[in-house]
Amino acid sequence: MCTTLQHTATHCNTLQHTATHCNTLYLTATHCNTLQHTVSYCISLYLTATHCNTLQHTATHCISLQHTATHCNTLYLTVSHCISLQHTATHCNTLPHTASHCNTLQHTVSHCNTLQHTASHCNTLQHTATHCNMTYMRHDALGCGPQHRGDGLTHS
Numbered sequence: 001m002c003t004t005l006q007h008t009a010t011h012c013n014t015l016q017h018t019a020t021h022c023n024t025l026y027l028t029a030t031h032c033n034t035l036q037h038t039v040s041y042c043i044s045l046y047l048t049a050t051h052c053n054t055l056q057h058t059a060t061h062c063i064s065l066q067h068t069a070t071h072c073n074t075l076y077l078t079v080s081h082c083i084s085l086q087h088t089a090t091h092c093n094t095l096p097h098t099a100s101h102c103n104t105l106q107h108t109v110s111h112c113n114t115l116q117h118t119a120s121h122c123n124t125l126q127h128t129a130t131h132c133n134m135t136y137m138r139h140d141a142l143g144c145g146p147q148h149r150g151d152g153l154t155h156s
Contacts, residue, residue, distance in 0.1 A: 088119045 091119060
């Protein structure tokens with residue numbers, strides 16, 4: 001009977017040891033699952049942060065491109081306006097004076113209006129000069145042109 005009790009006690013100790021080992025394994029497995037979830041969450045946060053940084057970099061690049069495009073458009077309009085002003089000035093034979101003030105003309109609307117008025121006036125003067133030349137040629141062809149006096153002066 002003593003042997004049976006000893007055998008039972010040994011078996012009981014073995015079962016307790018197995019139960020303790022099982023509990024340890026269970027706690028380890030639970031801890032491992034928690035760690036796996038934490039790692040998965042951490043990886044998800046890392047990927048989200050990386051994606052956010054990429055989007056932020058893309059947005060910054062886009063804003064930079066928008067500023068560059070706006071600046072380019074402004075430069076294009078300024079150059080076009082300057083070319084237009086130079087053309088008007090050349091047409092009126094005042095390019096040297098106008099070119100020296102090109103930067104001022106680009107920023108002054110009233111000055112631009114003055115140049116447009118001057119160009120219109122120049123066209124009127126050209127039209128008048130052409131008309132005068134044709135009238136003079138008609139008068140000359142009819143013998144009505146200015147006549148020379150003996151003193152070197154002309155009279156009508």
